[in-house]
Amino acid sequence: MIRKTSKESIAPYLRDASNYSGGKAEEVLIPESVDELVCALKDDLRPVTISGAGTGLNASRIPSEGIVISLERFNEMKTVKNGEIWLGPAVTLLNLQEHLKNTNWFYPPNPTETNASIGGTLATNASGSRSYKFGVTRNFVNAADCILADGRRVMVKRGHKITEPLLMDDDSEIGFPEIKYTTPNCKNAAGYFVQPGMDWLDLFIGSDGTLGIFVNICLKLLPRPDTFLSAVLFFEKEKYCWDLVSKIKSTTFVSPCSLEYFDRFSLELLRENYPNIPLQAEAALFFEEDVADQNDYDAALLVWVEFLTDKNILMDESWFAHDQKDVQAFHEFRHQIPMLVNEKNSRAGREKIGTDMAVPDKYFDDMMTFYNKTLFGKGLPYVIFGHLGDNHLHINLLPDSSQKKLAESLYDELARKIISWEGTVSAEHGIGKKKKKYFHEMVGEESIEGLKKIKNVLDPQTRLGRGNVL
Ligand SMILES: Cc1cc2nc3c(=O)[nH]c(=O)nc-3n(C[C@H](O)[C@H](O)[C@H](O)COP(=O)(O)OP(=O)(O)OC[C@H]3O[C@@H](n4cnc5c(N)ncnc54)[C@H](O)[C@@H]3O)c2cc1C
Incomplete structure (x- = not known):
């Protein structure tokens, strides 16, 4: 068992990608086997926070007290057997x-x-x-x-x-x-x-x-599919992109596995690294479709081109992947947007204020209109990007030091509306320590009491992940 006790050696475990501050831990334990982990849990009764790679966005790996147990030595990979x-x-x-x-x-x-x-x-x-x-x-x-x-x-x-x-x-x-x-x-x-x-x-x-x-x-x-067919489509108006996504979702003609959105402010931010984004573009959609057999690729591409014709897309300026390197490059393009936002937050010493909300399909148009109406023209910088196919977007608010209250009240307004549409306040990052207020509003106190019963049968001393979720 490795033990880290100095302030400097504990510090990296008090962070994740949310920029949340205020983490505290007495010690970091790094077991080298399951037996060591089990002994540590049986012998040491302090609260425990488990540490993964620290890329989380909800501060759930940041301890509020007790010890951290990092499983970083548990990195063995067996060979694939029967899928x-x-x-x-x-x-x-x-x-x-x-x-x-x-x-x-x-x-x-x-x-x-x-x-x-x-x-x-x-x-x-x-x-x-x-x-x-x-x-x-x-x-x-x-x-x-x-x-x-x-x-x-x-x-x-x-x-x-x-x-x-x-x-x-x-x-x-x-x-x-x-x-x-x-x-x-x-x-x-x-x-x-x-x-x-x-x-x-x-x-x-x-x-x-x-x-x-x-x-x-x-x-x-x-x-493994033989290949992926992929493109980044650009639009002169955001609405054209939303309309296209509604059409894609209601057809069986094409069947993408990814439908990822970039609003006008995301494109503005990305232009720092991608000057080839067309100047007139106000929105973009990254899509990809898995193609099981390479021999079917050309036919699948033709179907897409036909489907995309006359759909208000800046076709000549859009990017179509020629090979798997391009597909990878489009993934990197998608990855860049949260990375740039996180860098901006770090430079400004600001905790990430990012939503992770989703709604049932029937509220898709209302959600898009509501997001824009609520945020546009308030003088507070923001970007909207993410999983448009799942009605699941990330709004990142980027307030200056005088706009923190405004950002919080806008977030409250957005969350309240999403909850009224039977949506969720977290579709993929989890509640952790950052979204508990919204989770409680979403499910109500009776449900929270129910969830506490689950916690109680598995961890009656509330030692694990203290301060997360409930
Ligand atoms: C640029 C960027 C883009 C991202 N995009 C996405 C995205 O598209 N979709 C998405 O879902 N997330 C995304 N994330 C968030 C993040 O990558 C995920 O939440 C990821 O699952 C966190 O994994 P981690 O190993 O970093 O966990 P950590 O941040 O270390 O921990 C997260 C939680 O998992 C718990 N945990 C870790 N390991 C274990 C274990 N072995 N047993 C029990 N509990 C454990 C921790 O206690 C904590 O509660 C993104 C993050 C960044 C920085």
């Missing part, structure tokens, strides 16, 4: 993608930040551009070896329903409590996942480091 891979939680998405390059297998979840650890992506139920077609991390987890806060261990497998108790390694049993709460019916990462008759595994996934510690994970893989 599954076992790996340690510290393996990063990038490591996994590199590893799979030499195989015929593909892991679809692609949260834009590839330095994220697989453990962190399970804890937040991360999603990304390709979730539009393939779904979220939860859909690709077959099993997880979990340790509870008191050191008990359980292998949680797909198909093990909450109607049956969890059988722990010391032969004790844990039953799912009676509660009324169920998770909203749209893309959602807010609070615990609860559906009647669901698997225990789905409860642990997305629990923001508060219910159990993943020490070994079995991921489900899909056969």
